[in-house]
Every structure is written in C-alpha cells, then in structure tokens.
Amino acid sequence: MSKAYGRFGALHRLSMAVPEGSVFALMGASGAGKTTAIKILLNLITATGGTATVCGVESRTIGPRALAQIGYVSENQVLPVRLRVHDFFEYLRPCYARWDRDLEAELRDQLRLPPERRIGELSHGMRLKMALACALPFRPKLLVLDEPLSGLDALARDEIIDGFLRQAGRTTILISSHELDEVERFATHVAFLHEGRLLFQGSVAALAEHARPLLLAAERRGDRPSLRAIFVALVRAARQSAAPPAGQSP
Amino acid sequence: MIGQILRKDWKLLWPMVALVTAIQVAFEWIGYFQDSPGAAVLLGPLTLAWHIGIAVMAAAVVLQDPVPGADQDWLIRPLRRSEVIVAKLAFVALTVSLPMLALNMAHAMAMSFPFALSLRAILFKELYVFACFIVPVMALAAAARNMTEVFLIAASLVVVYASSLTLSAYLMDAGWCPTCETGVSWLQHLLQHLEVLLGACVILVLQYHRRRTEAARAVAGLGAAALVFLQLPWNTAFAVQGWLTGSSGDAAAIAIELGPQTPAAGGADGAGGDKDHGARHAATLLLQGHPDQALEYWRRRGRPADRPAAVEVPVRVSGIPSGELLLLDRLEVGLYADDDGRPLYRRRNADVSPMSLAAQPGDTADSSGPIPIAFQVPGGVYRELRSRTTRLRMDYSLTLVKEVARYEMGAREGLLRAPEVGVCFSQLDQDSISVRCSKVGRSQFCYSATLYGPDGRHNPEILKCAPDYRPYLPPLINALNFFGLDLPVRDPYGLSRYAVDPTALAASHILVKIYGERDHFKRTVAVPHFRVGAAT
Numbered sequence: 001m002s003k004a005y006g007r008f009g010a011l012h013r014l015s016m017a018v019p020e021g022s023v024f025a026l027m028g029a030s031g032a033g034k035t036t037a038i039k040i041l042l043n044l045i046t047a048t049g050g051t052a053t054v055c056g057v058e059s060r061t062i063g064p065r066a067l068a069q070i071g072y073v074s075e076n077q078v079l080p081v082r083l084r085v086h087d088f089f090e091y092l093r094p095c096y097a098r099w100d101r102d103l104e105a106e107l108r109d110q111l112r113l114p115p116e117r118r119i120g121e122l123s124h125g126m127r128l129k130m131a132l133a134c135a136l137p138f139r140p141k142l143l144v145l146d147e148p149l150s151g152l153d154a155l156a157r158d159e160i161i162d163g164f165l166r167q168a169g170r171t172t173i174l175i176s177s178h179e180l181d182e183v184e185r186f187a188t189h190v191a192f193l194h195e196g197r198l199l200f201q202g203s204v205a206a207l208a209e210h211a212r213p214l215l216l217a218a219e220r221r222g223d224r225p226s227l228r229a230i231f232v233a234l235v236r237a238a239r240q241s242a243a244p245p246a247g248q249s250p
Numbered sequence: 251m252i253g254q255i256l257r258k259d260w261k262l263l264w265p266m267v268a269l270v271t272a273i274q275v276a277f278e279w280i281g282y283f284q285d286s287p288g289a290a291v292l293l294g295p296l297t298l299a300w301h302i303g304i305a306v307m308a309a310a311v312v313l314q315d316p317v318p319g320a321d322q323d324w325l326i327r328p329l330r331r332s333e334v335i336v337a338k339l340a341f342v343a344l345t346v347s348l349p350m351l352a353l354n355m356a357h358a359m360a361m362s363f364p365f366a367l368s369l370r371a372i373l374f375k376e377l378y379v380f381a382c383f384i385v386p387v388m389a390l391a392a393a394a395r396n397m398t399e400v401f402l403i404a405a406s407l408v409v410v411y412a413s414s415l416t417l418s419a420y421l422m423d424a425g426w427c428p429t430c431e432t433g434v435s436w437l438q439h440l441l442q443h444l445e446v447l448l449g450a451c452v453i454l455v456l457q458y459h460r461r462r463t464e465a466a467r468a469v470a471g472l473g474a475a476a477l478v479f480l481q482l483p484w485n486t487a488f489a490v491q492g493w494l495t496g497s498s499g500d501a502a503a504i505a506i507e508l509g510p511q512t513p514a515a516g517g518a519d520g521a522g523g524d525k526d527h528g529a530r531h532a533a534t535l536l537l538q539g540h541p542d543q544a545l546e547y548w549r550r551r552g553r554p555a556d557r558p559a560a561v562e563v564p565v566r567v568s569g570i571p572s573g574e575l576l577l578l579d580r581l582e583v584g585l586y587a588d589d590d591g592r593p594l595y596r597r598r599n600a601d602v603s604p605m606s607l608a609a610q611p612g613d614t615a616d617s618s619g620p621i622p623i624a625f626q627v628p629g630g631v632y633r634e635l636r637s638r639t640t641r642l643r644m645d646y647s648l649t650l651v652k653e654v655a656r657y658e659m660g661a662r663e664g665l666l667r668a669p670e671v672g673v674c675f676s677q678l679d680q681d682s683i684s685v686r687c688s689k690v691g692r693s694q695f696c697y698s699a700t701l702y703g704p705d706g707r708h709n710p711e712i713l714k715c716a717p718d719y720r721p722y723l724p725p726l727i728n729a730l731n732f733f734g735l736d737l738p739v740r741d742p743y744g745l746s747r748y749a750v751d752p753t754a755l756a757a758s759h760i761l762v763k764i765y766g767e768r769d770h771f772k773r774t775v776a777v778p779h780f781r782v783g784a785a786t
Binding site: 039042044045063064065067068070072074076077078079080082083087091092094095096131 | 251254257258261262314315319320321322323325326327328329330
C-alpha cells in the first residue's frame with residue numbers, strides 16, 4: 001500500500017505480512033511511516049493506493065465485527081478525558097462479547113489503575129497502561145501497539161511489556177517502535193521501514209542472516225548482532241543504493 | 251450500544267444539561283409573567299442564553315466522540331457509527347427537546363389552553379427546533395475536532411454568507427430578495443430551512459458513513475453561500491401561497507382603476523384634488539393613533555429638489571365585499587416608453603404599507619374614495635422623465651381578508667378566551683388601553699379592536715394587519731405566539747377627540763375582530779400617456 005500527503009509520500013508501495021501468533025515489530029526512525037501503516041490497517045486513514053487485509057477483512061471495510069477482535073494501544077490515543085477510569089471500563093464492557101471481567105480486574109490491579117481518577121488527570125504512562133488494560137480483557141486476536149513505550153520510564157515500560165506479553169502466543173502482536181533495544185527483547189519477527197520504504201521483513205533469525213554481509217567487521221562481533229546495528233547497516237545500504245554514482249551530481 | 255453511549259455522554263455532560271434546563275425553566279417561568287417590566291428586561295438575555303446553551307450542548311455531545319482525526323479511541327471500538335449518531339441525536343432529544351416540551355406544555359396548561367391543541371402545536375415546534383436548529387448545529391460539530399473549531403467553522407460560514415450577500419447585491423440589486431418582509435416570506439424561510447436541513451443531513455452522512463471531513467466542510471461552505479441565492483421568485487411564491495390558501499371566488503368582482511382625477515388624464519399638477527384626500531388620510535392616521543405615520547406622510551409630500559420624487563397616483567378600488575379588507579402585498583411599478591414599450595424605470599415599491607389598498611373597516615364596497623398610491627422615483631430618473639410621456643404599469647399582488655370571528659371583552663382588566671385569539675387581556679395604560687393576546691399555534695396577522703362606550707358610541711377601529719400567511723412556523727423557543735395592539739383613549743397633545751369618554755371605561759367594552767385570508771390575486775393598472783412631472 002501507498003500513502004501520500006499532497007506531494008509528500010509517507011509510504012511507498014509497502015508490502016508485508018504479519019504471521020499469525022507472532023510478535024511483529026514494525027521498526028524505523030520517527031517519520032518512517034510506521035504509524036501511517038498502522039492507521040491504514042485499522043481504517044483510521046485511507047491509503048492512496050493498494051489494499052490491506054486485517055483478520056481476513058479488507059481494511060477499508062473494517063467494521064465492528066473485526067474491530068471486536070482487535071486491541072489497539074497508541075501513544076496518541078485520545079481517550080474521553082473527563083470520564084473516570086471505572087466509568088470507561090463500564091462503558092467498554094458491553095462493546096465486546098468476549099470481555100473477561102476477571103482478566104480486567106487482574107490487569108487493573110497489576111497496572112495499579114486508580115478507578116476514581118478522571119482519565120485526563122492520569123499521567124502519560126498511566127494513560128498508556130489504561131489503554132492497554134482496555135485492549136486486553138476481550139482477548140483480541142490481534143493486538144496493535146503503536147509506539148507504546150514512547151516517553152515512558154523504565155518501570156512503566158516493563159509493566160507495559162509484561163502486560164502485553166501475557167497475550168503472546170494466543171494473540172498476534174503488531175508493535176511499532178523506534179526503541180530498538182527494548183523491542184529486541186521480545187520480537188519474533190521484524191520489519192524495518194525507512195522514509196516510507198520497507199528495508200526488510202522476516203523473522204529475527206532471518207534478519208541476522210540477511211544483514212550479515214552489510215555489517216561492518218566491528219558490528220559482526222559476538223553471537224548475534226543487535227537490532228540497532230542491523231538497522232543502521234540497512235539504512236546505510238539503502239542510502240548508498242539511492243545515492244547517484246560517483247562523479248554525478250545528485 | 252445506543253444506551254451505553256447515552257449513559258457515557260450523560261456522565262460527561264449532566265452539568266451542562268442541568269444548566270440548559272435551568273435556563274429553560276427560568277425562561278418559561280419569567281415568560282409566564284412577561285407583562286411585568288422586570289420580566290421584559292430578563293427575557294432578552296435569557297433568549298440569547300437559551301440559543302447559546304442549546305447550540306453548545308448539541309455541539310458538545312457530538313464532540314464527546316469527534317469524527318475528524320485518526321486518534322480518537324471510539325474509532326477503534328466495535329461501534330457502528332450509525333449507532334453513535336443516533337445516540338447523540340437521542341441524547342439531545344431527551345435532554346433538550348423533552349424538557350422543553352414539558353415546560354412549554356406546563357406553560358400552556360397554566361394558561362388554560364386546550365391540552366390536545368397545545369400538545370400538537372408544541373410537538374410540532376419541538377420537531378421544527380430539532381430539525382432546523384439542533385441537527386444543523388450537530389452537523390457543524392461533526393465536521394470539527396473541538397469546540398474551538400466549531401466556533402471557527404461557524405464564523406467562517408457567517409463570513410461566506412455575508413460575502414454571498416455582498417456578491418448578490420453587486421450582481422443583482424441591493425434589495426434583491428423578492429419575498430422579504432412580505433406575507434409569503436415564510437416560504438423563503440421554509441426553503442432555507444429545508445436547505446439547511448438537507449445540508450446538515452449530507453454532512454452527517456459524509457462524516458458518520460465516510461469520514462470525509464474536507465468534503466463535509468465544503469458542503470457547509472457551499473450551503474452557506476447558496477442560502478443567499480436560493481430565492482423564490484415573487485410570482486412563484488405568491489402563486490404557491492394562492493394555491494395553499496385556495497380561492498373563495500370573492501376576489502373576482504374586485505377591480506382597481508385610476509381614480510377620478512388621474513394626473514395623466516387631467517394633465518395638471520394632480521395635487522389639487524388630492525390635497526383634501528391627503529389631509530383626510532393624515533387625519534385618519536392621527537386618529538388611529540399613528541402620529542409618526544401621519545408625519546411621514548406629510549414629510550414625503552414636501553420633497554426637497556435633490557431628493558427622490560414621490561409620484562402619486564390615485565386609484566379607486568371597487569368590488570370589495572362588505573366586511574372584507576384588501577391588503578396590498580406588493581406593488582411593482584414600471585414606466586415604459588410610450589412609443590416602443592421599452593422599460594425606462596421599474597421598481598418594487600417597498601414603501602407601500604399593506605394597508606394602502608384596504609377599504610376601511612366598516613366601509614361597504616365602493617364607498618371609499620380614491621386612494622393615493624405613492625412610489626418614489628430617483629432624482630435622476632425624475633429629471634429625465636419629468637416632462638416625457640410614458641406608459642405607467644402598476645402590478646398589484648393583493649390579498650382579500652375576511653372577518654372570521656368577533657368577540658367582546660371588558661375595556662379595563664378585561665379577559666377574553668377564544669380559539670382564534672387564545673387568551674387576551676386588556677389593561678389601561680396612561681393614554682391607551684393595551685390589548686395583549688397569547689395563543690398556542692398559529693398567530694393572527696390581521697385583527698382589529700374598537701372601543702365602545704356605554705352609550706354605544708365608539709372610537710375609530712384600530713386595525714393591525716402585518717401579512718404573514720404561514721400555516722405555522724413557530725418561534726424556536728416557545729410555541730406560544732404573542733400579539734396585540736393599543737387603543738388610544740385620549741390624545742396627550744389635545745389634537746384629537748375621541749367619542750368614548752375616558753372616565754367611563756369601566757362600563758365600556760372592546761370589540762375584537764379577527765380576519766383571515768380568503769384569496770390571493772393580482773390586478774394590473776396601466777396608464778397610457780403618463781407624465782411623471784404631473785404626478786408629483
């Protein structure tokens with residue numbers, strides 16, 4: 001799929017597949033097109049070209065039935081700020097036929113969400129935890145996390161990661177992040193985006209194999225190169241291939 | 251899910267609901283005592299507060315789940331967007347329309363209006379307010395992310411509307427509005443309301459079905475521009491009104507012709523014979539308690555050289571059935587070249603009051619003298635045509651009204667209850683008796699009152715006719731309509747003497763007559779060989 005805002009191309013013929021049951025990390029620097037791709041998948045914005053299929057449904061026609069199987073957490077998610085935490089849970093419960101109240105209670109307890117506080121009074125981290133606690137009790141088939149770790153302290157990150165990793169295996173998790181070191185801990189599959197273009201997608205093991213020739217000698221040391229090193233190598237290679245041959249002006 | 255969304259919005263907005271309901275209660279409570287001076291002062295600000303309160307609440311409920319943007323939580327929840335908008339509409343219906351209906355009903359019951367009649371009128375009013383005010387505001391809010399954007403969009407639409415007005419004035423005529431300030435203006439309003447409602451529905455569908463915010467905003471802008479240009483031509487509007495009213499056949503005998511001393515026929519100044527009539531006309535206006543109109547009448551006759559010329563043509567109206575009145579809805583005057591029929595000057599005469607052609611109440615047909623019809627000609631046109639022979643054509647759009655009911659009530663502290671008038675009270679003020687009526691549903695546009703003394707003598711009948719032929723388009727805030735008039739009992743300047751002794755008012759009574767429209771029709775008067783200079 002492609003997406004352009006006027007003359008600016010945010011996504012260039014992105015083509016990828018997220019395997020069922022995987023923890024799929026969509027990675028790239030800020031502005032690489034990760035959020036745009038996710039919003040197209042959830043029909044929050046419309047692609048300029050191409051199509052996407054989510055849980056067997058074409059994303060442009062995604063409706064309540066498909067959305068009932070998708071959990072979504074985003075750093076930009078606009079929640080009803082004047083509603084109290086427990087009121088919001090109360091509001092959401094009837095939306096989902098498979099809502100598990102025990103799991104809800106467990107998550108609220110684990111993430112220490114204050115029931116009487118208004119959502120607008122919660123800190124950024126607490127709001128993300130709240131969004132996560134609302135995205136899990138109905139046991140979604142697909143959990144989409146858009147920069148869920150952005151701007152969080154280490155403790156909050158661990159709580160969030162622990163929270164959604166409880167679903168790993170039963171739920172397909174698509175997580176977008178530019179926090180390469182954190183994602184490395186749990187991702188089974190990765191895709192690298194750079195300036196709207198897909199540099200690589202595949203399993204973490206395949207990634208290491210794919211990137212090995214691109215890595216500098218210093219970066220190859222150790223059993224397994226880091227995602228950070230691979231990403232830098234991929235971007236470097238992409239820039240080189242895009243640059244004009246020596247002697248020609250760009 | 252509709253109930254779930256309703257409950258959520260209630261939790262968020264109940265303080266605003268309470269505030270708007272309080273404004274409504276205050277308005278109804280004070281409206282009940284509206285004749286007191288304090289109430290009159292408060293009703294204006296309360297009316298404004300009511301409009302703002304309801305508009306803000308209608309927008310606020312939509313903005314709890316804004317449509318534009320891609321970050322709102324509700325967009326990724328398994329909610330049908332149709333359910334969301336239905337819940338929003340239901341919320342406003344339950345928290346604004348229902349309390350308003352209950353309060354209006356309470357007011358109507360407190361004034362002892364019939365229950366069924368009141369319920370029907372008030373229900374219709376609530377539907378009208380909902381469709382023509384609340385839904386458009388909600389549509390506007392559906393195209394905005396927050397309240398600031400709502401205000402910005404609304405302000406932009408006002409600018410678009412004002413620009414369209416300016417453009418229409420530039421392209422056509424500054425006063426281009428064929429039906430404005432006439433009895434059929436309601437058709438224009440209805441058309442505009444329908445356009446607003448249609449535009450609102452299109453915006454809601456665009457937003458809640460397709461989430462096309464830019465297209466929705468474009469529709470709003472185009473709609474605001476089109477409001478100015480969507481005008482009903484006069485002939486169409488008048489024909490529609492005639493079709494709606496039907497025809498009694500009474501108008502067939504009515505004729506309009508030039509008066510006995512037509513300036514064109516006489517070829518003289520044309521003012522000699524009319525001066526007596528003019529004096530009589532001014533004196534009549536004075537006796538009827540309209541000194542301002544009498545003064546204006548004389549002022550118009552004395553024209554400084556550089557100002558537009560007031561051309562006066564006496565006409566005689568015949569064939570008006572007894573007890574019926576003829577109202578002039580519109581007069582279009584044209585001056586054409588006598589030789590080739592080329593139009594030289596044409597205008598709709600906005601200065602003619604609806605009373606101009608009315609036979610005076612109580613007159614029998616043909617008993618009234620020639621009526622001077624005045625129209626203004628710009629100074630330049632006048633100088634050019636002053637001594638030239640032209641052909642004058644006057645197109646009259648007329649309405650025949652007939653007395654449909656008459657009632658008596660006490661002159662002092664009198665009370666009258668009747669289906670046609672609702673409830674009326676009479677009260678003696680300093681120099682006049684004020685008669686004030688309130689009625690559920692359609693208001694009366696033509697009525698008269700005459701003060702009768704204990705000896706049977708009576709003061710001049712005071713007639714109030716402001717043509718408004720709408721079946722029933724209620725004001726937004728209240729289903730009650732208010733109307734009335736003042737009957738002068740003494741002249742503070744001592745110029746007029748009235749037949750009824752002001753000290754005998756306790757034993758006097760007022761005769762109230764209500765008139766309803768019977769026919770809408772047209773007549774044309776053509777005057778060949780007409781000289782403008784001879785008629786000023």
